[in-house]
Structures are given as structure tokens and as C-alpha cells.
Amino acid sequence: MDIPVKKLHPAARLPVYATAEAAGADLCACLEAPVSIAPGETVMIPTGLAVEIPAGYVGLVFGRSGLALKRDLAPANKVGVIDSDYRGELKTALYNHGSAVQTVEPGERIAQLVVVPYLTANFTETDQLSDTARGVGGFGSTGTR
Structure with missing residues (x-):
């Protein structure tokens, strides 16, 4: 699948599969220069890119496991959603979960983009839902083991 990508900044790097x-x-x-993120702080990190996700698909922006494990940096919203009609710059709000200041360098890999198809649901109001074995149980109701 081809996805058009517009560089909004000459230093922007196209998405690449590792x-x-x-x-x-x-x-x-x-970035023009490194950006420091203090513990408990969220900073919006630009990619310098805009993309044209095809109709019927969505771009999902996930954190990178190494960035979270080794440096305590992860997307503040956990998963970013890039709708097919969005044409603005891709940015990632990185949150520092750790106790030390972390620095993001220009060109550093900060997130990963997964493109997947989706279905649009029709939501219909009702007074009754079908019964299931689980019922209304949630939030740990099925146990931990």
C-alpha cells in the first residue's frame, strides 16, 4: 500500500520499517535542537511529516518499547489515532514516567505508526442487551490467573 507523505520540514525523515x-x-x-523532558512532564514532539492515510484505514501511533523500558518515555495518550481525513503534522506527546530528565535528540525514533483497516459501526439505542456469561462484570472481575 502506498501512503503519500509530505515533508513539512527539510530535516524530517520518512517513516521506516526497522x-x-x-x-x-x-x-x-x-527538532532543531535536543528537547529535555522533566519527570512527570509531557512534551509535544513534532515529526515534520503529514500523511494521507487511505479511506477505510486508520494510522495508530504507538510507543516504542525500548524508549519506554530504557528511558521511561511513552506517548501520553497511549495510542494516537490518525484519521484518514487528517492532513496536519504528525506529533507525539511524550510523557516522562521516570525520575530523571530525559533528552530527545533530533532524528531520534520516538514512536511507531501502524496502518490498519477499520469498520464504522452504527450505534443504535436500545433498552435491553443480550445476556452473556460475563454479564456486567468488568475491571478485574475475571481474576488475575
Whole structure:
């Protein structure tokens, strides 16, 4: 599938799959200088890119496991949603979960973009839902083991 990508900044780097079987393409920070993120702080990191996700698909922006594990940095909203009609710059709000200041360098891989098809549901109001074995149980009701 071809996805048009517009560079909004000359230093922007196109999304790249790190391996042949990777589901997510890496998104890189498009910065003029390093950006520091204090513990408990969220900073919006630009990519310098806009994309044209095809109709019937959605771009999902996930954190990178190494960034979260090694540096305590993860997207503040956990998963970003890029709708097919959005044409603005892709940005990632990185949150510092740790106790030390973290620095994001220009060109550093900050997130990954996964493009998947989706279905649009028709929501219909009702007074009754069908019964299931689970019922209304939630929030840990099925146990931990």
C-alpha cells in the first residue's frame, strides 16, 4: 500500500520499517535542537511529516518499547489515532514516567505508526442487551490467573 507523505520540514525523515516483518514504521523527532523532558512532564514532539492515510484505514501511533523500558518515555495518550481525513503534522506527546530528565535528540525514533483497516459501526439505542456469561462484570472481575 502506498501512503503519500509530505515533508513539512527539510530535516524530517520518512517513516521506516526497522525489519521486513515489522508492523510499525518508526517515526522520528524533527527538532532543531535536543528537547529535555522533566519527570512527570509531557512534551509535544513534532515529526515534520503529514500523511494521507487511505479511506477505510486508520494510522495508530504507538510507543516504542525500548524508549519506554530504557528511558521511561511513552506517548501520553497511549495510542494516537490518525484519521484518514487528517492532513496536519504528525506529533507525539511524550510523557516522562521516570525520575530523571530525559533528552530527545533530533532524528531520534520516538514512536511507531501502524496502518490498519477499520469498520464504522452504527450505534443504535436500545433498552435491553443480550445476556452473556460475563454479564456486567468488568475491571478485574475475571481474576488475575
